[in-house]
Every structure is written in structure tokens, then in C-alpha cells.
Amino acid sequence: MIKDNLQHVHDKITQTAKECDRDPNQIKLIAVSKTKTCSAIESALNAGQCAFGENYVQEGIEKVQYFRQLSLNIPIEWHFIGPLQSNKSKLVAEHFDWVQTVDRLKIAKRLNEQRPDSLLPLNILIQVNISNEQTKSGIMPDELLPLAHEIARLPNLKLRGLMAIPKAETDPNQQRIAFEQMFNLYSTLKQHYPIDTLSMGMSDDMTTAILAGSNMIRIGSAIFGMR
Numbered sequence: 001m002i003k004d005n006l007q008h009v010h011d012k013i014t015q016t017a018k019e020c021d022r023d024p025n026q027i028k029l030i031a032v033s034k035t036k037t038c039s040a041i042e043s044a045l046n047a048g049q050c051a052f053g054e055n056y057v058q059e060g061i062e063k064v065q066y067f068r069q070l071s072l073n074i075p076i077e078w079h080f081i082g083p084l085q086s087n088k089s090k091l092v093a094e095h096f097d098w099v100q101t102v103d104r105l106k107i108a109k110r111l112n113e114q115r116p117d118s119l120l121p122l123n124i125l126i127q128v129n130i131s132n133e134q135t136k137s138g139i140m141p142d143e144l145l146p147l148a149h150e151i152a153r154l155p156n157l158k159l160r161g162l163m164a165i166p167k168a169e170t171d172p173n174q175q176r177i178a179f180e181q182m183f184n185l186y187s188t189l190k191q192h193y194p195i196d197t198l199s200m201g202m203s204d205d206m207t208t209a210i211l212a213g214s215n216m217i218r219i220g221s222a223i224f225g226m227r
């Protein structure tokens, strides 16, 4: 079941990449496993999926630790993709490989200080509130360059790019506009920093995101079923 779902998502990536003349191997799939069990993650691992996204610190860490003590041969990559409060930043710095939701310098500085020396630098995406939604996390586009400038100087962090969760639109054209704005921001930032990741697209809008230039999609329900 999970294996079939993964295959279906990969087929969709391949087909969409073809439509816009891109290499499907350059589009990375993050399986969003929030609220799902370790055994569901294991099924995905057995089907070849090895990058996972978690939204909640405690739940995520339990899963990271569970798979660490199994000492599998496959390296698993853990992405933190939920809102991050500063009192939880240490746990994230110690257990995750990526944080996709950095939207203020204070959090970045804490992650930098708390990242253990024994680990590689923590990969960072800056979250942009591209649809300008009051309730959403993320910085406004005009705050991007100053924040990126500060983050790029922190030695235990590695700035990799941008992440966004655009507002869901019923009109695909509207949806496309937000993704394209993100791609433009990404292209601008790339002129200044050696970044390589634009994380956007979820189960319902992955096609539009890929067509607009996303190279990392975060897929939950299309792989693991409804939450």
C-alpha cells in the first residue's frame, strides 16, 4: 500500500518533470510522516524512501531515536518541517539533519550554538510567508536578504535554500503565481549564496510546484494516507 503510493508519487514526479524538461532525479521527495507510526515509516524505508519530514519535536525525536537504535544500514535523513519554538530548538539541533522552517535570527542563532560539534552543520531552509497570511509562519519576502546574510555567517548551519507553504487556491493559475514568486526569490538568493534547495509542493499541489521549479516536495497523505 505505502509502496504503491510511493511508486505513484514517483511516477507523477517523472511525468511532471518530463512536461517541463527537467531531470526527475533533481526533484527530491520528502515523505511527511507526522502522526504516522514507525512501522509506516519502515514500510516506506523498505520501498527505498530515506528522507522523512516531521512537524512535532517530541514525536519526531522518538522516531529518530527508534531508527537510530535499530542501526540500519541505510542512512535516514530527518527534516524538521513544523513551527519551531526556541525552547525546543536544542532537541532539534541535536537530532535532525535539516530544519525547513527557520524564520527568525534568534532561532538560527540558537540552532547554531546548540548543534553538536560531532555532527555535520545543520541544513537550513528559510521559510517564506509567500501568500502573506497573518496566521502563517515565515518571513516576508523583503526580509529575506538580511536574514540570509546573517544565517550564512553561522558556522554550524548550512544555508541550503527556501521553503514555503502557499495558501491553497482553487484556481490553479493563482496557485502557480505563488510558486513562481518563490522561484524568483530563490533565483535571486542563489546569485548571492551557494544554495540548491527550493522546498515547495505537497500532496495536492505537487504538480504545480514542480512546474514552477520546486526541487524538493514534501508529501504526506499521498504516501501514508489521510491523517
Ligand SMILES: *Cc1c(COP(=O)(O)O)cnc(C)c1O
Binding pocket: 032, 034, 055, 081, 082, 165, 202, 203, 204, 218, 219, 220, 221, 222
Ligand atoms: C503536513 C505537511 C506536509 C504534507 O502535507 P500533505 O498534504 O499530507 O502532503 C508538507 N509540508 C508541511 C510543512 C506539512 O506540515
